[in-house]
Amino acid sequence: MKKFLNEPEAFVDEMLEGIYAAHPQQLTYVADDKRCLVSVARQPGKVGLATGGGSGHLPLFLGYVGRGMLDGCAVGGVFQSPSAQQMFEVTKAIDQGAGVLYIYGNYTGDILNFDMATELAEMENIRVLSVVGNDDVASSVQGEEHKRRGVAGIFFVYKAAGAAAEEGMSLDEVTRVADKARLATRTMGVALSSCIVPEVGHATFSIGEREMEIGMGIHGEPGIRRGPLLPADAVVDEMLKPILAELQLGQGSEVAVLVNGLGGTPQEELYVMYRRIHQVLGGQGVQVAQVHVGEFATAMEMAGASISLIKLDDELKRLITAPADTPFFRQHPQAGR
Amino acid sequence: MKKFLNEPEAFVDEMLEGIYAAHPQQLTYVADDKRCLVSVARQPGKVGLATGGGSGHLPLFLGYVGRGMLDGCAVGGVFQSPSAQQMFEVTKAIDQGAGVLYIYGNYTGDILNFDMATELAEMENIRVLSVVGNDDVASSVQGEEHKRRGVAGIFFVYKAAGAAAEEGMSLDEVTRVADKARLATRTMGVALSSCIVPEVGHATFSIGEREMEIGMGIHGEPGIRRGPLLPADAVVDEMLKPILAELQLGQGSEVAVLVNGLGGTPQEELYVMYRRIHQVLGGQGVQVAQVHVGEFATAMEMAGASISLIKLDDELKRLITAPADTPFFRQHPQAGR
Numbered sequence: 001m002k003k004f005l006n007e008p009e010a011f012v013d014e015m016l017e018g019i020y021a022a023h024p025q026q027l028t029y030v031a032d033d034k035r036c037l038v039s040v041a042r043q044p045g046k047v048g049l050a051t052g053g054g055s056g057h058l059p060l061f062l063g064y065v066g067r068g069m070l071d072g073c074a075v076g077g078v079f080q081s082p083s084a085q086q087m088f089e090v091t092k093a094i095d096q097g098a099g100v101l102y103i104y105g106n107y108t109g110d111i112l113n114f115d116m117a118t119e120l121a122e123m124e125n126i127r128v129l130s131v132v133g134n135d136d137v138a139s140s141v142q143g144e145e146h147k148r149r150g151v152a153g154i155f156f157v158y159k160a161a162g163a164a165a166e167e168g169m170s171l172d173e174v175t176r177v178a179d180k181a182r183l184a185t186r187t188m189g190v191a192l193s194s195c196i197v198p199e200v201g202h203a204t205f206s207i208g209e210r211e212m213e214i215g216m217g218i219h220g221e222p223g224i225r226r227g228p229l230l231p232a233d234a235v236v237d238e239m240l241k242p243i244l245a246e247l248q249l250g251q252g253s254e255v256a257v258l259v260n261g262l263g264g265t266p267q268e269e270l271y272v273m274y275r276r277i278h279q280v281l282g283g284q285g286v287q288v289a290q291v292h293v294g295e296f297a298t299a300m301e302m303a304g305a306s307i308s309l310i311k312l313d314d315e316l317k318r319l320i321t322a323p324a325d326t327p328f329f330r331q332h333p334q335a336g337r
Numbered sequence: 338m339k340k341f342l343n344e345p346e347a348f349v350d351e352m353l354e355g356i357y358a359a360h361p362q363q364l365t366y367v368a369d370d371k372r373c374l375v376s377v378a379r380q381p382g383k384v385g386l387a388t389g390g391g392s393g394h395l396p397l398f399l400g401y402v403g404r405g406m407l408d409g410c411a412v413g414g415v416f417q418s419p420s421a422q423q424m425f426e427v428t429k430a431i432d433q434g435a436g437v438l439y440i441y442g443n444y445t446g447d448i449l450n451f452d453m454a455t456e457l458a459e460m461e462n463i464r465v466l467s468v469v470g471n472d473d474v475a476s477s478v479q480g481e482e483h484k485r486r487g488v489a490g491i492f493f494v495y496k497a498a499g500a501a502a503e504e505g506m507s508l509d510e511v512t513r514v515a516d517k518a519r520l521a522t523r524t525m526g527v528a529l530s531s532c533i534v535p536e537v538g539h540a541t542f543s544i545g546e547r548e549m550e551i552g553m554g555i556h557g558e559p560g561i562r563r564g565p566l567l568p569a570d571a572v573v574d575e576m577l578k579p580i581l582a583e584l585q586l587g588q589g590s591e592v593a594v595l596v597n598g599l600g601g602t603p604q605e606e607l608y609v610m611y612r613r614i615h616q617v618l619g620g621q622g623v624q625v626a627q628v629h630v631g632e633f634a635t636a637m638e639m640a641g642a643s644i645s646l647i648k649l650d651d652e653l654k655r656l657i658t659a660p661a662d663t664p665f666f667r668q669h670p671q672a673g674r
Contacts, residue, residue, distance in 0.1 A: 002529040002640055004606040005568040011609065014569075018608030021615035021630040052629040053399045058604040163610075194340040209339070232341040232351075235383070252567040266637045267395040271355030272348065278358035291359040295632075300603045301640065303339055328631075 001201045008198040012055045012077055023327045026066050031089035034337045035082055037062050038072040048094035049164040050103050052087050054079040055180045060202045060297040066326025069162035079195050079219050081109030084116035091121045099127035099171035101156055103178055105150025106134040121209035133185040137242045138141055138215025138224050149217050152250040152260040152297035153185035153308040163322035181316060186246050188239040189306035191216035193264060195299045214238060218299040236276040239307050249313045251285035254312045256320050264303035275303060289317055338538045339592050344534040349392045349414050352597035360664045363403050368426035370420050372419055374399050375409040375430045384502040385513045388441050389424050391416040393598040397634040397664035403663025414532050416556050418446030424518035428463060436464035436508035440494055440515055442487025443471040468515040470494055472524040474579045475552025486554050489597040490522040490645035491633035500659035506598045518653060525576040526643035528553035532636045551575060555636040576644050584648045588622035591649045593657050601640035603659035626654055
């Protein structure tokens with residue numbers, strides 16, 4: 001295990017100490033618990049947006065807390081759900097009287113804890129709604145979308161909902177927007193190597209020196225198929241196929257694209273992939289309104305990548321391109337691609 | 338070799354095709370050569386800033402071309418210098434009559450070609466000056482700084498010079514600022530694993546499963562010592578020691594910090610490292626004006642990290658914190674840490 005760490009058990013809390021030390025003007029914590037992370041800024045009357053999930057996915061989840069995106073994040077251990085109590089503490093801290101929307105990924109532990117936090121919040125008369133990201137097309141067949149995992153595409157849901165809340169929309173409206181973004185987003189991933197959870201100390205799974213696994217999840221969940229590593233263009237084509245089909249993209253459609261590195265893959269390779277995505281979309285007459293290439297939702301040091309597309313209408317386009325300023329994501333006004 | 342690529346020989350050009358497809362509003366190229374990358378925006382009368390170097394280090398070098406930083410970049414093959422002709426084409430394209438400053442790293446091939454490009458430019462009556470980054474304290478002893486390699490700390494030189502040019506400073510003034518930033522910056526790196534050059538197809542060097550190499554360069558150049566991988570805090574302490582000594586940091590000093598991942602190291606680990614840096618600096622009474630944590634100068638998929646510090650005076654602080662907007666680095670106005 002080749003990692004920069006001290007005691008594996010201290011990894012998440014030391015990481016958080018680094019986060020707070022590096023970004024004191026933007027991030028702080030409540031309830032005397034470093035894992036209850038909130039934005040320093042409060043905007044009276046704004047709908048609060050919270051997320052949460054396991055560590056090991058930076059910038060996901062806490063990296064998107066900041067102006068124009070989220071207000072708080074409950075932070076779990078590596079690949080572990082935070083507790084309901086932590087989610088509730090974040091909820092109380094960020095509620096400005098307009099209610100709170102939870103946006104998180106479709107994992108059993110997170111659902112259980114966010115549902116419990118919702119009940120705790122309601123007892124304190126804080127209205128809470130939830131949108132559960134399930135963008136990973138590889139994790140279940142069409143028609144069974146409720147079984148799908150949430151992966152990198154949740155970035156677009158955060159971005160759209162964050163901008164909607166910033167515009168002053170009500171909780172119901174922000175939720176409508178978040179759900180629209182969720183339904184318009186699809187992701188497919190591919191893994192080339194495993195990751196190592198610090199407290200485990202060895203690779204989560206093994207994969208051959210010339211193999212790839214298409215559709216693998218960001219914790220190493222099984223994908224659709226394992227096979228020889230193909231040329232980049234062929235990998236991209238295979239990843240794009242179900243996304244294009246499900247989103248019914250064609251002449252005149254408009255999308256934003258996220259090419260996400262899973263941790264161990266150089267950005268150069270992500271751009272080689274984007275080159276092919278651009279060719280394929282162009283060939284089908286699909287307009288690209290915005291492109292993000294980099295690390296947005298990782299699995300520690302896993303080599304691999306995911307492609308997320310969101311199909312845009314005018315409202316989603318306006319919200320996706322609105323400014324944002326978080327420790328891990330900054331977008332200037334009028335940012336196109 | 339587990340990479341997303343098509344033909345290894347096409348890697349750099351396909352990467353560049355992806356870059357131009359993803360960022361058409363910000364980046365373009367001249368001389369019908371994709372490796373002659375320039376900013377789309379031209380600011381009449383502004384001093385032009387150019388860089389250049391081998392590929393495989395993204396965001397370095399081309400990622401810092403954009404508003405508030407650089408105007409152009411000559412792009413070489415993986416770990417190879419671009420040609421003098423490419424540098425000259427970039428120079429001609431970005432010159433706005435105020436002259437051009439070259440800022441690049443201290444490598445023999447780059448020096449040779451940038452010097453030749455300077456001669457070509459002078460024949461066309463373009464005034465060119467150069468500042469050569471040599472921030473890597475591990476690559477030669479104090480007193481022989483001219484032998485040191487340029488690594489991640491060049492980011493601070495770009496940032497300070499870019500903001501100076503944006504303020505309307507003359508070529509001589511921008512060069513003075515760039516040189517001041519260079520002299521105030523020190524970097525130390527540590528490698529945990531090798532990288533793989535696509536056209537080579539195997540690891541550049543081998544390193545044991547429990548080993549680290551302190552002071553290794555970003556192409557795998559030998560470091561100061563190889564030994565067992567120590568706890569993160571001990572690694573940071575060893576890396577900081579020569580930096581603190583050479584910059585003569587102490588009570589009342591002010592710095593900006595760059596914790597740079599070399600490609601394969603998760604951002605969580607970089608924050609564990611920053612936590613310790615913050616402790617050490619705080620313990621010595623050193624003020625931290627700004628912190629950057631992430632990938633700023635990589636070596637493909639190498640696992641490892643570097644720490645760069647720049648000692649600030651009022652002018653450097655103003656320039657370092659000024660806004661910037663490039664495809665790989667965005668900073669809003671009044672961005673502190």
